[in-house]
Structures are given as C-alpha cells and as structure tokens.
Amino acid sequence: MVNEPIYDEPVYLDNAATSWLKPESVYVAVTQAxxxxxxxxxxxxxxxxxxxxxxxxxxxxxxxxxxxxxxxEQIIFTANATIAANMVLKGILNIGDHVITGSLEHNAVIRPLHRLEQTGISVSKISVDLHQGIQLERLKQTVTAKTKLLICNHISNVFGTVNDIKSIGEFCRERGILFAVDAAQSAGCRKIDVQAMFIDCLIFSGHKSLFGPQGTGGLYLRPGLRLATILEGGTGNYSELLEQPEQLPYRLESGTPNTPGVAGLAAGVQFILETGIETITKKETQLINRLLTGLATISGIRIIAPKPEFERGSVVSVQLEKFSPEQAASILDSSFGIAVRSGLHCAAEAHRFMNTLENGGTLRISPNYFNENQHIDRCLDALRKLS
Amino acid sequence: MVNEPIYDEPVYLDNAATSWLKPESVYVAVTQAxxxxxxxxxxxxxxxxxxxxxxxxxxxxxxxxxxxxxxxEQIIFTANATIAANMVLKGILNIGDHVITGSLEHNAVIRPLHRLEQTGISVSKISVDLHQGIQLERLKQTVTAKTKLLICNHISNVFGTVNDIKSIGEFCRERGILFAVDAAQSAGCRKIDVQAMFIDCLIFSGHKSLFGPQGTGGLYLRPGLRLATILEGGTGNYSELLEQPEQLPYRLESGTPNTPGVAGLAAGVQFILETGIETITKKETQLINRLLTGLATISGIRIIAPKPEFERGSVVSVQLEKFSPEQAASILDSSFGIAVRSGLHCAAEAHRFMNTLENGGTLRISPNYFNENQHIDRCLDALRKLS
Incomplete structure (x- = not known):
C-alpha cells in the first residue's frame, strides 16, 4: 500500500532540543500540582x-x-536557560568590561553578548578545539586586566565537544575572573559540582536532561555574588520596597513562578538522583559509541564529532553527501519515523567556526537515557539507505 | 473532637492571585501536550x-x-505578566522620556519603573479615584511634551477599581502617547478589545482569569510597534543572525517556550470564548454583589471598594476591627477552610495611596467564575464570627 509507514513506532533522537521520554513521575507530578x-x-x-x-x-x-x-536559595528558577543566560550576562557586565566566550556557543549566549557589545562591553570569542574544547593556553592569551567574566558551555549542543569545566574554573578563580557555565546540554546527564568546579553561575535548562517540562530552567549563583536585575516585579515578600529585594531567590524570581512545571522538574531531578548520574552518563555514552561505531561503517557520511579518545556529549552532528541536512531530516521523519534535528541548532557561531554554515548546518542525532540500542540501530539502518 | 475542621470542603476565594478551579479541558490539554x-x-x-x-x-x-x-503574531507568550511588563517598559522607554502611571499599580509595574527612574527616565504617578479610576482631567494635567507612555492596570488587584480603558486609550492615541494596559486582573473576565480601546501593549497573565497554568502570560503589541529587546537568544529561525530577528513573535520569544503551559492556556481561552465573556462577567458580578451586600450587614468590617454604582473587578478588600488581615486570613484558612489572601498583594503603592499600608494591608476576597453562592455565604458566615 502506498505511503504506509515502514516502521511501527517513531524513534525520538532529538533530546538535545528537548527530552521527549521523561520519567513517568514527571507527568504525574505536573498533573498533581x-x-x-x-x-x-x-x-x-x-x-x-x-x-x-x-x-x-x-x-x-x-x-x-x-x-x-x-x-x-542559590538556585533560581527561570522559564528557560535563555532567560538565565541573559540575567547572568546583563547582571554582571558593565560598560568597559571585557568578557570571553567560546566559538561553539549557543545563540542564548551569543545574541545577548552581541547586544552588550553594542553598549560598550568588549567581547572576545576564543577558538575551541573540536576534540578537547577550550584550551587554557589560548585562554591565558585572551585575558586582559578588564576581563570580568568567562562564559562557555559545558557541552556543545551541536558537536558534543566537552569543555574541561574544572580546569577552566580553577584558572578563572585564580585570576579573579567570574566563571559562568551554560549547562543546557549537560545538567542531568553529566556530573556537575559547582563548588569543586569553581563555577560562579550555572545556567541550566529544565526540559532537556533534567527531564522537567518545557517552561523550566534556572540558575545557580555562588553565595555572595550579586547580580543587577533585568526583571523586577512582585516577589510575594518585601512588597513595601520600591527596590527589588536583595534576598535570594526572591531578588531574581519576580512574578508568579511556573509551579506545575517546577513540580515536574523536581520529579525529574529526583529520578536522576535515585538513578545516579554515573548510570545515566554510562548509558548515554554506550548509545553514542554504538552510533559513532555504526556511522563509521557508512560511506558518504561526514561525522563532525570529537575523536573517540576524548570525552563527548550525547549529540552527534553529521553531513550526508547525497542530501542536505534538512532533506535528510525530513526523509528520516516521514519515511522512517525517526525524529532528529537539522540546521543550525540555534548556534550559527559554532557552524561558522566549523565551516558547516554554508551547507545548511548539520543533521544532529541526540539520544538520551531512555533510548535503546534498537533506536540507534534503526537510525543507522535508515542513514545507510540514504547514503 | 479537638481540631476537627467544621467544614467539608475548602473554599478557594483567592483567584486574583491565581485561579484555582479551572476548566477540566485545561488539565487535559497540559497533560496531553x-x-x-x-x-x-x-x-x-x-x-x-x-x-x-x-x-x-x-x-x-x-x-x-x-x-x-x-x-x-502580535501575541507574544511570556512566563508571566511581570516579564511582559518589563519587556514593555524597558523596550519603549529611553533616557529623557516621561512615563505616567497610576497610584494603584502592582509591583510588576512599579518596580521596573523605579529602576528606570534611576537611569534618567521621569515617572509621574497620578492619583486614582477609588471609585472611578484614572480621571482624564488629572491625566491631562500630567502630560508633558516628553510623555512617551502611559501604563496603568485595567482593574486594581487590591481594590477592584476599574479604569476606563477606552477613554484613556482614546486620549493617549490623540496625544501620540503609547498606551500600555496591565490586564492581569481583567484578561478573561472582562471584555478587552485592543483595537476599540486604542491599546498599544496589553500585558496579560495566563494563570488567573484566562485559566491557564502558572508559568504562562503574555503580551499583545500593536502592529508596527517595535520594542527594544531585554532578552535575546535562540529563536529557532534566522539563527545565522547575530542580532535578534525583527519578526514577531520570534523577536520577543527567545528560548524554548512553555509548550504544555501554553496548551493549557489555549484550552482556558477556548473555554472563555465558548462560554462568552459576558456570561463570565455576569456571574462574577453577581458573586461580588452578593459578597458586598453581605459584608455591609456585618459590623466591625471596613470595606474598601468602589461604590455600588460603579463598575468593579472581582476583588474586594476589607479590614476587620478585631483582627489584622494576616490573623484573619490565617483563622479563615485553619478554622473555616476558606482561602483568601492577606497583606499587600504585591502592590504597596496602592496601599500607600489608600492608607492601608500601616495596618498590614487588607484581607482580599476574590471569587471567579467557578465559585458559587454558597462559597460567598460561607465566607460571610465566617467573617461574621470574626467581627
């Protein structure tokens, strides 16, 4: 029969955009709340x-x-990681300040920085090694007396490149530079210890590996660090003050929060704590290794990912010889029931840097803890047919 | 038996903070999404x-x-009305501009304005008549050549005072002043026609009378009106631009939106459209009239509300002779199972203006469409016992 799908169940491999399968407890918590x-x-x-x-x-x-x-109270809830990134950048940087960022950053960081650049803040983008992330030598050469902040992702949402957060954090702490980490692609699936890693601001997404619903995200702020506010309003307390109150988390949480969403986020984090972050990392790494091993056997596919000997996130970007990323994603969805993302992944800077911008970006495959080997295999089978 | 409650079911009369009972379709839509x-x-x-x-x-x-x-596309979704208010105020006002607001505004407007005042924007707060709202004569006296914006609520969240939005809007349009309306207490329960009322920016809360879940809200912007952005980031399109794209709604919706929340909001709005806003207004007005009529028969209660001959929102503020607002709310909750709110309701300016700040604010009773006469009667019975 024409147009009959050749698969039973769709396979979701776009968890870097948002996690699709979440623990059942998340759904229950949202509904109950x-x-x-x-x-x-x-x-x-x-x-x-x-x-x-x-x-x-x-x-x-x-x-x-x-x-x-x-x-x-050092944890601030926001509607998404983007708002948290804006709060950090605009809450810390003033005219005359210098800020350093990487070449593989998301628009959630790049666009606010671009805006700030126009108001008299100087921005340096340092080139990032695809395999090893930000290199300290390069970082040292970029620091000036006016460097106030370094902001970089933990894991690239496009290529899976992992930054050595602890080493970078230690360097920043020694130099008196504030360190902000965009953990949108790592929070919940890779170990993060803000104290051991010398992180001053941790920006996290709630709806990716933390398994919360969309509409959640947040920020960790090191005690004693005070952000100027970009959003003021009712905080439910200190209402008589015309000024935004100083006390956290209220200072940075104006307006009614997303209570049902945060209930779901809590259930997601509870699941992670019970499962163990190492178990989650291990499962994802095994799936990614299976994917990379399989991809290497298919001709006509260019894999843009850190070499096997380096740590990687749970995203793999590829380009096909025969199809543009958009065409490939469309065929994978319509004919094979496989959901992956094509294009720039809201991170044009990363593509500019890796010369993948002109080709329409990449096809990105991102499994999470709830994917199984058969999902990877079905994706590999389909890609084989397109190659 | 000691501590046994003397009621069967709790009664929720704090809908001005967030609507508790929502259409069943809202819960279903969130879960399904x-x-x-x-x-x-x-x-x-x-x-x-x-x-x-x-x-x-x-x-x-x-x-x-x-x-x-x-x-x-003139509708922008935000996490709450507070963010929308910040976007409007900071997106429109520049150094040297003059802005006018009322004396009964919420901290979502007052606090961002206070912040802007410190950066060289001049703010005039005009006194508002408790019964009739903002008076045009007073407004005319306050306008200067530099007045760029008037922002006021549609309905006071503390006293229920209604501003004549259409007349104010017409005045602003004639004078070339932008008009922003904080509709947190009216959107969904009172008729709002942005075109007929000459509204340039409508700020709305999703989780009050629109029956959406917490974590939703938004903004209507008149076509052609361009806001400077306070939040930039990934928009899922135009990703190659370093600048935030111009196109609405994307320009003002950076980062992953609250999709399940917005699904609930849509179900809430659908319910309102099907029920008819007039039907909702009528039911709420009948409940408020029943409440006011009952309150008038209880001695020892001061009612701070517009006179019966004027239009009113669905909130009534009272003060008791024998108990502070906080004490009264606590007793109503613990002994009578009645949920009402005490204090300043995030609107200290309104209390300053009405001389209710020093007394610990007011006790606020706010029914919505899903309340019934018996809820009002139970509240009246309880208040009678406390008076």
Missing part, C-alpha cells in the same frame, strides 16, 4: 499557597543537591 | 516539533480572537 497544589506560592498564607510553596522549596533542595550548591 | 506533543516547537521539522508548534499557533489564534488583535 496543577490539580491539587497550585495556589500562588509565597503569595498567600493559606493551604493552597503553602502547598505550592513547598513544591518550589523541594525543587530547590533537589537541584542544590544535584549540583552541590551551598544552599538551596 | 506533555505526554504526546512536546517536541521543541519551531526548532526541528519532525512530527513532534511540528505538533508542538501547532500548540503555539493555536494559542496565538485564540488569544488574538479574545482580545481582537489584528494578527496572531
């Missing part, structure tokens, strides 16, 4: 409001535990 | 992403219909 616990947290004293407040308190505790934050 | 439709909208071309994109498109259409916006 929405139906039973959604007073306005911190805004009233009655049972519904108190119950909602507990959701936020609990989520803060769990995130603090996952990232080894000193205190739960 | 979360489980079945949550690819990353606009980020990939596969079925999961397309399905998520449709959720946003549909919600935009419905909101545009509800507010009579010219085009769906």
């Amino acid at each position: 929405l139906r039973e616990q959604c007073g306005n947290p911190g805004r009233s004293g009655h049972r519904f409001s108190v119950s909602a407040g507990r959701i936020l308190d609990n989520a803060r505790l769990l995130c603090a535990q996952l990232f080894n934050a000193e205190k739960p | 979360l489980r079945e439709q949550c690819g990353n909208p606009g980020r990939s071309g596969h079925r999961f992403s397309v399905s998520a994109g449709r959720i946003l498109d549909n919600a935009r259409l419905l909101c545009a219909q509800l507010f009579n916006a010219e085009k769906p």
Whole structure:
C-alpha cells in the first residue's frame, strides 16, 4: 500500500532540543500540582499557597543537591536557560568590561553578548578545539586586566565537544575572573559540582536532561555574588520596597513562578538522583559509541564529532553527501519515523567556526537515557539507505 | 473532637492571585501536550516539533480572537505578566522620556519603573479615584511634551477599581502617547478589545482569569510597534543572525517556550470564548454583589471598594476591627477552610495611596467564575464570627 509507514513506532533522537521520554513521575507530578497544589506560592498564607510553596522549596533542595550548591536559595528558577543566560550576562557586565566566550556557543549566549557589545562591553570569542574544547593556553592569551567574566558551555549542543569545566574554573578563580557555565546540554546527564568546579553561575535548562517540562530552567549563583536585575516585579515578600529585594531567590524570581512545571522538574531531578548520574552518563555514552561505531561503517557520511579518545556529549552532528541536512531530516521523519534535528541548532557561531554554515548546518542525532540500542540501530539502518 | 475542621470542603476565594478551579479541558490539554506533543516547537521539522508548534499557533489564534488583535503574531507568550511588563517598559522607554502611571499599580509595574527612574527616565504617578479610576482631567494635567507612555492596570488587584480603558486609550492615541494596559486582573473576565480601546501593549497573565497554568502570560503589541529587546537568544529561525530577528513573535520569544503551559492556556481561552465573556462577567458580578451586600450587614468590617454604582473587578478588600488581615486570613484558612489572601498583594503603592499600608494591608476576597453562592455565604458566615 502506498505511503504506509515502514516502521511501527517513531524513534525520538532529538533530546538535545528537548527530552521527549521523561520519567513517568514527571507527568504525574505536573498533573498533581496543577490539580491539587497550585495556589500562588509565597503569595498567600493559606493551604493552597503553602502547598505550592513547598513544591518550589523541594525543587530547590533537589537541584542544590544535584549540583552541590551551598544552599538551596542559590538556585533560581527561570522559564528557560535563555532567560538565565541573559540575567547572568546583563547582571554582571558593565560598560568597559571585557568578557570571553567560546566559538561553539549557543545563540542564548551569543545574541545577548552581541547586544552588550553594542553598549560598550568588549567581547572576545576564543577558538575551541573540536576534540578537547577550550584550551587554557589560548585562554591565558585572551585575558586582559578588564576581563570580568568567562562564559562557555559545558557541552556543545551541536558537536558534543566537552569543555574541561574544572580546569577552566580553577584558572578563572585564580585570576579573579567570574566563571559562568551554560549547562543546557549537560545538567542531568553529566556530573556537575559547582563548588569543586569553581563555577560562579550555572545556567541550566529544565526540559532537556533534567527531564522537567518545557517552561523550566534556572540558575545557580555562588553565595555572595550579586547580580543587577533585568526583571523586577512582585516577589510575594518585601512588597513595601520600591527596590527589588536583595534576598535570594526572591531578588531574581519576580512574578508568579511556573509551579506545575517546577513540580515536574523536581520529579525529574529526583529520578536522576535515585538513578545516579554515573548510570545515566554510562548509558548515554554506550548509545553514542554504538552510533559513532555504526556511522563509521557508512560511506558518504561526514561525522563532525570529537575523536573517540576524548570525552563527548550525547549529540552527534553529521553531513550526508547525497542530501542536505534538512532533506535528510525530513526523509528520516516521514519515511522512517525517526525524529532528529537539522540546521543550525540555534548556534550559527559554532557552524561558522566549523565551516558547516554554508551547507545548511548539520543533521544532529541526540539520544538520551531512555533510548535503546534498537533506536540507534534503526537510525543507522535508515542513514545507510540514504547514503 | 479537638481540631476537627467544621467544614467539608475548602473554599478557594483567592483567584486574583491565581485561579484555582479551572476548566477540566485545561488539565487535559497540559497533560496531553506533555505526554504526546512536546517536541521543541519551531526548532526541528519532525512530527513532534511540528505538533508542538501547532500548540503555539493555536494559542496565538485564540488569544488574538479574545482580545481582537489584528494578527496572531502580535501575541507574544511570556512566563508571566511581570516579564511582559518589563519587556514593555524597558523596550519603549529611553533616557529623557516621561512615563505616567497610576497610584494603584502592582509591583510588576512599579518596580521596573523605579529602576528606570534611576537611569534618567521621569515617572509621574497620578492619583486614582477609588471609585472611578484614572480621571482624564488629572491625566491631562500630567502630560508633558516628553510623555512617551502611559501604563496603568485595567482593574486594581487590591481594590477592584476599574479604569476606563477606552477613554484613556482614546486620549493617549490623540496625544501620540503609547498606551500600555496591565490586564492581569481583567484578561478573561472582562471584555478587552485592543483595537476599540486604542491599546498599544496589553500585558496579560495566563494563570488567573484566562485559566491557564502558572508559568504562562503574555503580551499583545500593536502592529508596527517595535520594542527594544531585554532578552535575546535562540529563536529557532534566522539563527545565522547575530542580532535578534525583527519578526514577531520570534523577536520577543527567545528560548524554548512553555509548550504544555501554553496548551493549557489555549484550552482556558477556548473555554472563555465558548462560554462568552459576558456570561463570565455576569456571574462574577453577581458573586461580588452578593459578597458586598453581605459584608455591609456585618459590623466591625471596613470595606474598601468602589461604590455600588460603579463598575468593579472581582476583588474586594476589607479590614476587620478585631483582627489584622494576616490573623484573619490565617483563622479563615485553619478554622473555616476558606482561602483568601492577606497583606499587600504585591502592590504597596496602592496601599500607600489608600492608607492601608500601616495596618498590614487588607484581607482580599476574590471569587471567579467557578465559585458559587454558597462559597460567598460561607465566607460571610465566617467573617461574621470574626467581627
């Protein structure tokens, strides 16, 4: 029969955009919060409001535990990682400051930096090694007396390149440079210890490897670090002040938070803590290795990823000889039921740097903990047919 | 038996903080989106992403219909009304500009304005009549050659005072002043027609009378009005640009949106469109009238609300002779199972203006469409016992 799909179940391999399969507890938590616990947290004293407040308190505790934050109030919830990145960059940098970033950054960092550049902040983008990430030697050459901040991703969302956060953090701490990490692609699937890694600001997405719903994300801030605010409003306390209150997390959480979303995020983080981050990393690494090994046997595919001997994130970018990334993704979806992403992945800078911009970007395959070997194999089989 | 509650079911009368009872379709839509439709909208071309994109498109259409916006892309989704208010104020005002606001505004407007005041923008707060809202005569006296924007609420979240948006809007349009309306307390329960009311920016909350989940809100922008951005990042398109793209809604929606939340918001708006805004207004007005009539028969209660002959929102603020607002709210919750809010309601300016700041604010009772006469009566019975 014409147009009958040749597969039973679709395979989702676009977890770097948003995780599709999440722990069942996440769905349950969101629904329960929405139906039973959604007073306005911190805004009233009655049972519904108190119950909602507990959701936020609990989520803060769990995130603090996952990232080894000193205190739960150092965790700020935002609607996504992009808002957190804007808060960090605009809350720290002033006219005359110098900031360093990498060449594989996401538009969530690049675009606010571009905006700041126009207001008198100087920005240096250092080239990043595809295999080893930011190299300290290069970093040292870029630092000036005015360098106030280094911001880089933990893992590239396009190529899976991993930055050695601990070494970079140690370097920054020694030099008195603030260190902000975009952990959108690592929070929940790679170990992050903000204290051991000398991280001053950790920007995280809630709906990727933390398994929360879309509409969640956040920020860890080292105790004592004060951000100027870019968003002010009602905080449910200190209401008599015209100024935004100083106390965290309230200072940086204006307006009604996404209580049901944060309930789901907490369930996701709880799942990660119970499963163990090492178990998750191990499973993802095994899937990525299977994918890379398989891809290497297919002719007509260019793999743009760190060499096997280096640490990698759970994303692999490829280019096909016969099809553009967009064509390939479209065929994989329509004919094989495989969901992967094509294009620039909101990170044109990374493509400019790797010379993949002109070719329409890359085809990106990103499994997560809930994928299985058969998903990788089905993707490999399909790619073989397109090559 | 000691501590046994003397009521069967709790009564929720804090809908001005967040609506508790929502249409069943809202819960269903959030859960369904979360489980079945949550690819990353606009980020990939596969079925999961397309399905998520449709959720946003549909919600935009419905909101545009509800507010009579010219085009769906004039509707921008944000995480809450506070972010929308910040986007409007900071996106419009520049050094040297003059802005006018009312004396009954929420901290979502007052605090960003206070921040802007420190950067060289001049702010005038005009006194608002408790019964009739902003008076045009007063407004005329406050306008200067530098007045760029007037921002005021549609309905006061503390006292229920209604501003005559159409008359104010007409005045602003004639004078070439931009007009922004904080509709957090009116969107979904009072008629709003952005074109007929000459509204340039409409700021709305999703989780109050629009019945969406917390974590939703937004903004309507008149076509042709361009805001400077306060948040930049990935928009899923035009990714090669270092600048934030010009096209709406993308320009003002950086980062992954709250797809399941917006699905719930769409279901809420759909319910409102099907029920009819007049039906909702009528029901709420009847409940508020019942409440006010009952309150008038209780001695020892001061009612701070517009006189019966004037239009009112669905909030009533009172003060009790025998108990502070906080004490009263606590007793109502613990002994009578009635959830109302005490304090400043994130609007200290309104209390300063009405001389209710020193007394610990007010006790605020706010029914919505899903409340019934018996809820009002139970609240009145309880207040009678406390008076």
